[in-house]
Amino acid sequence: MSPTPQDVSTWLTDKIAFYLEVPSDHIAPDVKLAEYGLESVYALALCGDVEDEYGIEVEPTLAWDYPTVEALVGLIQERLAAVPAAG
Structure with a gap:
């Protein structure tokens, strides 16, 4: 079963917040990651x-x-x- 858009959004937000060392509720879904100062090494990660x-x-x-x-x-x-479904 594929993740919902909300599942993906939550996962991404948590991951980005981890890299930026900020609470996940500080990450807005419509703000460019560069505006938060996401460094290139973390963008690659x-x-x-x-x-x-x-x-x-x-x-x-x-x-x-x-x-x-x-x-x-x-x-x-x-x-x-x-991606073709497994099974």
Whole structure:
């Protein structure tokens, strides 16, 4: 069963908050991650986290190409929908 957009949003928000060392409720879904000061090393780590968590491949430029949590959720949902169901 694929995660809901809310599940993905919560996961991303928690992961980004961890990297930024701020509470997750400080991360707004429509604010560019660069505005929070997400460093490139963490943006790259986020790519690996997304690939590990969801089993999809993403580009290393993920956080720049999809600069908000909302945009990232949309991409992840799109990629998950394109993955054939196991079974």
